[in-house]
Amino acid sequence: MKTNRWLLLSAIFLVSILAITPLLAACGPKAQPSQVLKIGMMTPSTGPVPEKGLPGQHGIQDAIEYINTELGGAGGYPIEVLWRDSAYDMAKVGTIVQNYMNEGAILFTTHSSSEMKAAQGKANDAGFPGLATFISTMNLHPPQHIYGPTPDYGDDWVAFARYYKENVWKGTGKPKMAMHLLSGTVGQGTLDGAQAMADEIGIELVDVQNHLINTTDETASLTVIKSKNPDVLFISSVPAPTAVIIKNAKDLGMYPGITIGAASASFTKALVDLAGADVVEGVYGVFHTVSWDDDVPGVAKAKEYVMKNHPEDYGNMDYFSTWSTTLIIREILELAVKNVGYDVLAKGDAAAWKAVEEQGIQKLKGYTVEGLQGGTVTYTPGDNRLNKFLRIYQIQDGKIVALGDWQEAPLIKYAAYGDQ
């Protein structure tokens, strides 16, 4: 009898879940107050890359708090974020984006290029504008309704290769570079840039290896790379696999010895924490925002909020990236409100998306993002990268230290993606 009762209770519980779930979501959005600008923002806060997603999520939350409390929202209207955890599940990303469209969001962001790749089919088809904080070549080429608040992974490679050739390389002829790339949009974007620009810059690509996001050992692939005797190894990945690769390179006696560079998606405090400061000492990296030590107004404000709400994220570049992206979104919405008025945007329909894109994103000009990014945020027709500046950093004594000035990333035409 007890078992039967338990089973009955379980059945009631299960049926309740089935019944309540739709009601919760059906009731939720309608209960929200009006007179807000709704945007959708997703981060991979769970799944295989929480070391990127969680600080990214916190950066969004804190930036929105700052915007709504200190800057008066955008155009006088508070921004309401429909935040969702994508769990880095690409099928789920499609559902989330569709829900954003249904719930009246006027633009959306993803944290990663993979999420954007999964979202962009539907978004481009519907004309729903989106921005990815970390973005790959295939998200932006050919330009449609997806934008990058920063340069893409192909640009990361070009910026690093140029810096290496001009400042680090002491030999003669072409330096030999090996690449270790995360399977997916992150690695492919970097490879696209390398294949397009290696000859022009004067770099010889001697080997390309791929790794998975959950890799725990890359000794075998690094042994292959070692046999090719490269001068420099460029890693384009996320923090955890990058830490594995650098640790393995150290164990194999490859590093120090060769130079190691990392693309933006992995170059953050999490890399230092996961690998250990002594292991990653001297590793170079490319990034699209200033560092936490820069003396610009935006850093001071981000520091204030990170220490207040998420002190564990202090020094994290993912936090900075989403903070900066959220400020750019505020600027977009401010322009859109100014140019078309709140009523058009409030509808959250195709007309509102078009207004945000044409009267917000495409009107961006000279926005400095409180000094957080190099140059300014400006839309150039035919180029959906809204900012085109990158800077080289190096890990010194466990800290991410800027080297030199910002480099401008020229637009590369990728014929493989249909660029004209």
Place this chain on the structure above:
Amino acid sequence: MDLPAGTRNYSYAQDMAIFRTKTHWILLGVLILLLFAMPAYWHDWLSVVNRIGITIIAVMGLNILTGYCGQLSIGHAGFIAVGAYTSAILVQRFGVPFPVALICAGLFAGVVGMLFGVPSLRVKGFYLAISTIAAQFIIIWVIQHWTSVTGGFSGMDVKAASIGPMVFRSQASQYYLILIITIISVYFAKNLSRTRVGRAFIAVRDNDLAAEVMGISLFRYKLTAFFIGCFFAGVAGSLLAHTSLSISADYFPLTDSILFIGMIIIGGMGTILGPILGVIFIRLIDVLVTELSPALQNAFPNLPSGFTSGIAPLLFGLAIILFIIFEPRGLAHRWQLFKASYRLWPFSY
């Protein structure tokens, strides 16, 4: 066929009928009416419902393979990937009409499934599970590295499904497409389970040696089960590709293959209703956690950041453990018990 008290079958046709009484037909009519009217009253939920529909088709195939024939497969997401890419390539590169591509996707996934099903003739249980995991890894590796055909790591952009001039671009139109194919799949699976082939599957599952002694060809029926199970997966993959409008290997992780097994355990293996209930249950838990995470994180600011990250896998794992311990025959069995008691009500004893 469970019939209400006092109802008897007097002909073979009555005995074989899926819908036997007037009440059955009325309930079926109401259900179909509700399903077809859903876009009118649950529009905001269509993306979730569409995903549930596609998953039901895939898991129905796995249920035929694992639930009916007893061949455990942990590579089902890989077979869905085969269908998705087959359909996408046929439509994008060769201009094949979507309905043809849909069927080809099923056929090709079925053939690939048969290839990976060959080890089932020698191994079973745990060992077969390991060999089907290989299918998952091999298929995904090929997709990622055969760049000229699949787009490699970049994936592929895919056109919306279309039949003649009708393009299934809106959610509602995609819903009707998925709904109709889901209904056909469920009807096919229901009938298959009652045919000679279906009974042979059950015999192989229950005791393959005894089945062979009775004259059932293990070679033929095990491979048939792999073909049919993977055909369903291929069809689901095709629908996924043409409704997502973009695919990459990331859409087909190993965790999905494991989750599909969890769905048929929770729903009830070897039943037609089981996969449907299992898929709805797991997908809604997933949605529930996604929707509630922001609110939970705001409600409990003192808990560590991202504490909600463990909720979904915890609930999945807990549900599977509880069902295996307390209700190994799944939700479908609970439903049967409920119907049985309802049929006898108020004279249940």
